[in-house]
Amino acid sequence: MKLSYKSAGVDLWQADRVKRQIRKLTQPSAFHRILANRDSFGGFFRLDQKYKNPVLVSSTDGVGTKLKIAFMANKHSTVGEDLVNHCVNDILVHGARPVFLLDYIACGRNSLAFVPIIVSGIASACQRVNCALIGGETAQMPDFYREKEYDLAGFIVGVVEKEKMIAGRKIKPGDxxxxxxxxxxxxxxxxxxxxxxxxxxxxxxxxxxxxxxxxxxxxxxxxxxxxxxxxxxxxxxxxxxxxxxxxxxxxxxxxxxxxxxxxxxxxxxxxxxxxxxxxxxxxxxxxxxxxxxxxxxxxxxxxxxxxxxxxxxxxxxxxxxxxxxxxxxxxxxxxxxxxxxxxxxx
Missing domain, CATH: 3.90.650.10 (PurM-like C-terminal domain)
Known part of the structure; x- marks a missing residue:
């Protein structure tokens, strides 16, 4: 029996089809500050020139085992929103406005079909806070994750004027x-x-x-x-x-x-x-x-x-x-x- 990548559990044809679906979903967030994205190895983002002394604030997080509930319910439309909102809150505490986010989705066998649904939630949540979904990675890992399961992570970058950074240093008794x-x-x-x-x-x-x-x-x-x-x-x-x-x-x-x-x-x-x-x-x-x-x-x-x-x-x-x-x-x-x-x- 001849082996192939597909027989080992990685379907490149389906992955390409999913990428095309994702591209359609993310286009609304591709506003003028994204310089290039299609088929690039990296995302390009032009920072708004209104900032005088900008500081970039970054964070990364996942959704944890809440994903297990999504698997049980066969509902994958909300976990992307969870991801974005968690990441946005994490940089908001420093006074930062979100500017772009990248996602990472690692898939078990037969879970690629969920990816456009997940990314749709990610894109919607990004649009609500004017954050560009600048790129991402979808990895097929059939030997690592259970069938029809996946993991999800987000990487966010925001910006704040240096003099407006919030770090708690001014907190004092009586506050x-x-x-x-x-x-x-x-x-x-x-x-x-x-x-x-x-x-x-x-x-x-x-x-x-x-x-x-x-x-x-x-x-x-x-x-x-x-x-x-x-x-x-x-x-x-x-x-x-x-x-x-x-x-x-x-x-x-x-x-x-x-x-x-x-x-x-x-x-x-x-x-x-x-x-x-x-x-x-x-x-x-x-x-x-x-x-x-x-x-x-x-x-x-x-x-x-x-x-x-x-x-x-x-x-x-x-x-x-x-x-x-x-x-x-x-x-x-x-x-x-x-x-x-x-x-x-x-």
């Missing part, structure tokens, strides 16, 4: 913490979620859960919320001294990253209502509160550090454009740590 609500689990903690809901309890993905008012599939695949459009245009109107995107590690693990020495953040856990999905996971899994707050965002997806005098007006403005905002705590003198009220052991 206040505003928490912006998450849309749900976002993209963290899914390995534990699957262990509890599917392995331990035996729930099915299509199960309607009354306390969630939806099915598990709908709840677990809610798109990671993007805060860019709400926050970015307020950066020139308010002194936002620091921002923390609440991802893996929870509030404590992420908020501490922006604190200067000799300051601490004190977070009042009674200042917002934790969404029901977290209570469901905790109850069914018999998970301790400290473990929950270490693993999940617990309903707060982004934290802003602002002056006390700006709390009321900024809360009003963000609420008016659709964000749910909570005044969740303050900055005090301390040992560069985050204290969660009534959860000191966390």
């Amino acid at each position: 206040q913490l505003l928490g912006l609500a998450s849309s749900g689990l976002h993209t963290n903690g899914y390995t534990l979620v699957r262990k509890v809901l599917f392995e331990k309890v035996g729930y099915k993905l299509g199960k309607f859960v009354p306390e969630l008012k939806t099915t598990l599939a709908e709840e677990l695949l809610k798109v990671h919320h993007c805060y860019f459009s709400s926050i970015f245009h307020h950066l020139d109107k308010f002194e936002i001294k620091g921002m923390a995107h609440i991802t893996g590690g929870g509030i404590k693990g992420n908020l501490v990253r922006i604190l200067p020495e000799k300051t601490q953040a004190v977070v009042d856990l009674d200042s917002w209502k934790v969404p029901n999905v977290f209570g469901l996971i905790q109850r069914l899994g018999k998970i301790s509160s400290p473990e929950m707050y270490r693993t999940f965002n617990m309903g707060i997806g982004m934290i802003l550090v602002v002056k006390k005098s700006d709390v009321r007006e900024l809360t009003f403005r963000l609420s008016r454009i659709g964000e749910t905002v909570y005044h969740i705590g303050e900055i005090t003198r301390g040992r560069r740590e985050v204290k969660l009220s009534d959860l000191s052991q966390c």
Whole structure:
């Protein structure tokens, strides 16, 4: 028997067909600052000349094992949005505007057909924040990934004027913490979620859960919320001294990253209502509160550090454009740590 690349599991003809489909999907994001793209080995992007002292801010991330839920549900249209929104939030915390993104999709056998669906979500999310989808890579790896499964990663570059970079250096005692609500689990903690809901309890993905008012599939695949459009245009109107995107590690693990020495953040856990999905996971899994707050965002997806005098007006403005905002705590003198009220052991 003669061997071929196709018989080994890599179909170059199908890959070329998928690339042509992707090219059509990404054309709307190919605005004037992309200099060349078609069949190039690299992407070319001309930075806007309006910047006087531009600093590039980059980040990379994936969607984690939330992809397993997409596989189970056979729904691949939202994970691309998750990817972009996570990456955009990660550079937003430094005051950066996203300029371009590249994606990487590694495929198991018979999963190439999902790629145009995934990229459609990526392209749509990029367009919403005026970010160019400048290129990407699709790798067929049939011996590495299970059949009809894939992995997904994004690489984003943004830009900010050097004097407008946000790094937390101006944070001081007396500053206040505003928490912006998450849309749900976002993209963290899914390995534990699957262990509890599917392995331990035996729930099915299509199960309607009354306390969630939806099915598990709908709840677990809610798109990671993007805060860019709400926050970015307020950066020139308010002194936002620091921002923390609440991802893996929870509030404590992420908020501490922006604190200067000799300051601490004190977070009042009674200042917002934790969404029901977290209570469901905790109850069914018999998970301790400290473990929950270490693993999940617990309903707060982004934290802003602002002056006390700006709390009321900024809360009003963000609420008016659709964000749910909570005044969740303050900055005090301390040992560069985050204290969660009534959860000191966390």
